[in-house]
Amino acid sequence: MKGHFITFEGVEGSGKTTQMAILGHALETRGYPVVRTREPGGTKIGDAIRSLILDSKNQMMDAKTEFLLYLASRAQHLKEVILPALAEGKVVLCDRFADATYAYQGYGRGLSKREIELIGRFVTGGLSPDLTLLLDIDVKKGLARLKGREEINRLDQEALQFHESVRKGYLNLAKRNPRRIRVIRTDAGVEEIAKKIKEAVDDYFRVP
Ligand SMILES: Nc1ncnc2c1ncn2[C@@H]1O[C@H](COP(=O)(O)OP(=O)(O)O)[C@@H](O)[C@H]1O
Ligand SMILES: [Mg+2]
Numbered sequence: 001m002k003g004h005f006i007t008f009e010g011v012e013g014s015g016k017t018t019q020m021a022i023l024g025h026a027l028e029t030r031g032y033p034v035v036r037t038r039e040p041g042g043t044k045i046g047d048a049i050r051s052l053i054l055d056s057k058n059q060m061m062d063a064k065t066e067f068l069l070y071l072a073s074r075a076q077h078l079k080e081v082i083l084p085a086l087a088e089g090k091v092v093l094c095d096r097f098a099d100a101t102y103a104y105q106g107y108g109r110g111l112s113k114r115e116i117e118l119i120g121r122f123v124t125g126g127l128s129p130d131l132t133l134l135l136d137i138d139v140k141k142g143l144a145r146l147k148g149r150e151e152i153n154r155l156d157q158e159a160l161q162f163h164e165s166v167r168k169g170y171l172n173l174a175k176r177n178p179r180r181i182r183v184i185r186t187d188a189g190v191e192e193i194a195k196k197i198k199e200a201v202d203d204y205f206r207v208p
Pocket of ligand 2: 016017018095
């Protein structure tokens, strides 16, 4: 059996967590077996790595250290969660995956995109999402939405320019992978965005 691997990507505050919850519920209502997960994290080891990466005290973290921590978390995540679920024919909804590494570490931090792809492939074994929903919003609007959030992590604190570069990286990826990545503008109401996402997912399930 081969499941379905659907990822949510986008800058901070673009609505990934909100929309993934809505889609997960909608798919379950329609009888799909759904697994919800996120990166970094998704496993006990991954969650420990996640706290290292996001800890506001770790301002001195080197870009390569950060990159490798994300990949370490991904390796564990694939082994423990994603691959077994896909093998069981489940729909895996994942809040961020390899595209995030490309956008954040490549465009945001300026690491070599070629090396990110190369080393990234070592970890994923070439596995790529079947469908990626890229939630796109003006970075200022996205960051403004986070104001209500209790914990502001190390990445939320990055300069505006950093987030602009990340957004650019994501849009670039979407241009290069038009079949896999669907860009969904998210400066709209939650329900309206959910409807667009549902359409994109319906399209995906319709095409064999
Ligand atoms: N369409 C929307 N309009 C206004 N606020 C939103 C919308 N979608 C989500 N939010 C709010 O914005 C904040 C960030 O959304 P979230 O889903 O956590 O984004 P992300 O996971 O991409 O960082 C949350 O407080 C959420 O309730
Ligand atoms: Mg989120």
